[in-house]
Amino acid sequence: MPLIRVTDEGLRRPPVPLAGLFGVTANIGEADVLGTLRNLRAHIKDRRPSRHKPITLLWAIGRLAAEQGRTGDHLVEWQTFREEVGPLLRDFGLPNSRVTPQYPFWHLRSSGLWDVEGIDTHEGTPTPSQLAAAGARAGFGKDAAKVLRRSPARAEAIGLICSRHLPDVDRAALLKRVGLAGYASASGELPDREGSVPRRRHTSFRPDRDTRLVRHMKEMYDDACQVCGARVETSDSHYSEAAHIRGLGAPHLGPDQLSNLLCLCPNHHIEFDRFAIYIEEDWKVRRNSTGAVEYELKLHADHVIDQDHIRYHRALCGHR
Structure with missing residues (x-):
């Protein structure tokens, strides 16, 4: 498929599939999705990216995660988009930034990951009233949605967006608002349904951790930290x-194993x-910031x- 360079919101972009410019995303895979998210460009105002x-994108990923196995129509009509995304832009956008949900609704098309339906190619950004009159709908394209429904790719996508593009935002608060609270920490949330670790009924479902495994782990290292070597x-x-690398809680659902x-x-x-x-493949421990x-x-x-498990955690930190 031919590639062209486009200008979105006044910025020069890397080549993107032509199909992505007109609301019909091209055949893309996991590497394409993550590469696009890694290099996502934004409008610059007062030397700060919007x-x-x-x-x-985090809001849209949250909607995909909430499907819980369903793969129905994931495009959202403009009115719903404005009602859900507008408050997020107000609460987590740059200080004194205008709340203009029509801009990401329309301009994310050029990423090649995003579809807009119901309105033809428009000169400039359509107004809210034009989007409403047209019954416009938007969201991840079919292939991008397929990639982001998979847990490892979704974890890496969330890590990339938070670390690279929203480093000064309260990650826990934002992810909670978009339905992705479990991705705010490596331990995750306690799942409400059975996962990869056996559960016992208490006041809620809790992972049934193997206390013998934890004791064995601590004895193996004589209570010395594997990172700094300190013994408290x-x-x-x-x-x-004993810290789980891939948390037992949802959405990670890691195993309760020594590995x-x-x-x-x-x-x-x-x-x-x-x-x-985070930990590199050669076991070097790096400061994320x-x-x-x-x-x-x-x-x-x-x-x-x-x-x-190390790669999964590193992806949550925004690294491959």
Whole structure:
């Protein structure tokens, strides 16, 4: 398919599929979706990129995640879009930024991931009244939606958008508003349905963690943090925490296995859980905000960590 360069909201963009310009997205796969999200451009005002597009994309991903296996029509009519996205732009957009949901509704087409139906190619941005009169609808294209319905790709997409395009936004608050609260931490939320770990009935469903596994993990490292090596002293012993790399809670639903566990001090457990640090394939521990290598993960000979879990966590941090 031929590629052209386009200008969207006054910015020069990388080549995009021609089909993406007219509300019909091209055949795209996971690498295309994530690459586009990684390089997403936004309108620049007062030397700051607008947050309208990334906020809208998170909202659309939240709607896909809420489908829970259903794959029906995912395009949203303009009136619903304005009522749901407008308050998000008001509450999480740049200070003093105008609330103009019609801009991401229309201009996300040039990403190649987004479809707009019901209104023909328009010179300039259609007004809200024009979109309403036309019965316009918008959302992820079929192929992009298919990619983002898959849990690993969705996790990486959310991590990319938050880390690269919304670093100064309260991630937990925004993700909660768009129905993606579980992606605000590596531990996730407790699922309301059966996942990959057995559940027992308490006042709610809770992962049935294997306490013997946790004890074995701590004994293996003698309560020393695998990141910094510190041993937190108590009055009669030492203290450490067993951290799941891919959380047991939804939406991650990781396994309660030694290959998915780390022995960490409380500080590094919190930093790992809230994406302040991540682990490379060569076991270097990097600071997410700077990319600087701070430590090298300490590994016991009998502790084999599954790299798939490490990659999943790294994706949530916005890295591949």
